[in-house]
Amino acid sequence: MEIYKPSMDNIGLLKKYLKHNNYFGCELTAANNILWSGFYDTSFCIVEDMLCYCKVTDGKPVAFTFPVGEHNPKAAFDKLCEYFEENNIPTTFYLVHPEMFEMIDSWYPEKYKIEYGRDEADYLYEYKTLSELKGKKLHGKRNHINRFEENYPNYKYEVIDNSNYKDCIELAIKWEQDNNPDNQEDKKYELSIIEKALINREELGLIGGLIRVDEKVMAFTLGEPINELCFVVHFEKAYADIQGAYPMINREFVRRQLKGYKFINREEDLGIPGLRHAKTSYQPIRLVDKGTVTPKKQD
Numbered sequence: 252m253e254i255y256k257p258s259m260d261n262i263g264l265l266k267k268y269l270k271h272n273n274y275f276g277c278e279l280t281a282a283n284n285i286l287w288s289g290f291y292d293t294s295f296c297i298v299e300d301m302l303c304y305c306k307v308t309d310g311k312p313v314a315f316t317f318p319v320g321e322h323n324p325k326a327a328f329d330k331l332c333e334y335f336e337e338n339n340i341p342t343t344f345y346l347v348h349p350e351m352f353e354m355i356d357s358w359y360p361e362k363y364k365i366e367y368g369r370d371e372a373d374y375l376y377e378y379k380t381l382s383e384l385k386g387k388k389l390h391g392k393r394n395h396i397n398r399f400e401e402n403y404p405n406y407k408y409e410v411i412d413n414s415n416y417k418d419c420i421e422l423a424i425k426w427e428q429d430n431n432p433d434n435q436e437d438k439k440y441e442l443s444i445i446e447k448a449l450i451n452r453e454e455l456g457l458i459g460g461l462i463r464v465d466e467k468v469m470a471f472t473l474g475e476p477i478n479e480l481c482f483v484v485h486f487e488k489a490y491a492d493i494q495g496a497y498p499m500i501n502r503e504f505v506r507r508q509l510k511g512y513k514f515i516n517r518e519e520d521l522g523i524p525g526l527r528h529a530k531t532s533y534q535p536i537r538l539v540d541k542g543t544v545t546p547k548k549q550d
Contacts, residue, residue: 376514
């Protein structure tokens with residue numbers, strides 16, 4: 252079993268399999284895994300002509316994601332189970348969606364169990380909800396946007412390209428300085444990832460937009476398609492003291508650049524109370540649950 256690290260060198264290989272992905276989890280994209288592979292120590296392998304991400308310890312995979320690709324995943328799943336048994340490694344599949352577990356349970360009834368992690372669940376929204384912000388529950392978002400438009404009537408929306416991506420990097424640097432007084436490593440790492448994403452956005456297949464007032468970028472966002480139905484927003488940064496900057500970039504990006512998608516994934520909240528409140532307040536249609544699958548204990 253050959254193990255690879257996600258990189259620009261094998262992005263074509265990743266996309267070959269991920270183009271057949273019909274699930275909505277934020278991890279099932281090429282750019283996301285290439286950008287974060289160092290932080291999360293992500294690897295991948297090809298099993299029975301199917302893609303599986305994996306966790307590696309001492310040079311050996313110790314856990315896999317559910318197989319994704321053009322074929323029926325059962326052959327690859329069985330091969331991975333054989334690998335666990337032959338190498339005396341506890342059978343473990345991670346980031347497993349409910350639809351995936353339904354298949355596993357249909358193949359092997361009552362043999363496996365799944366434990367979901369609430370902090371890892373992605374927030375999934377309808378395009379219509381985020382682009383229109385209609386209804387009583389989203390009244391506050393509309394109010395914030397109205398204040399922004401009143402305060403900055405000359406704002407401009409721009410698609411991120413070679414002429415303006417460096418302005419987004421400047422905002423990301425300022426955001427990290429303002430929001431990381433304790434010099435936390437994860438936020439510093441995120442800044443380096445955002446810089447890499449913006450510089451290599453075309454090769455990675457990322458698109459984004461920004462809002463500018465006069466010469467200053469107030470907010471920007473960046474993401475990539477998961478599949479034909481769903482787009483995932485990876486990064487969204489704005490000046491917190493500018494009322495309405497966050498809901499404004501959220502709405503305008505969806506309206507102007509994501510018209511072809513039915514769903515928008517805005518990733519997980521990592522159990523952070525502020526993030527959970529913010530993501531919940533946009534009225535997700537559902538959570539994309541992800542869990543860990545292991546064998547049930549036999550009596």
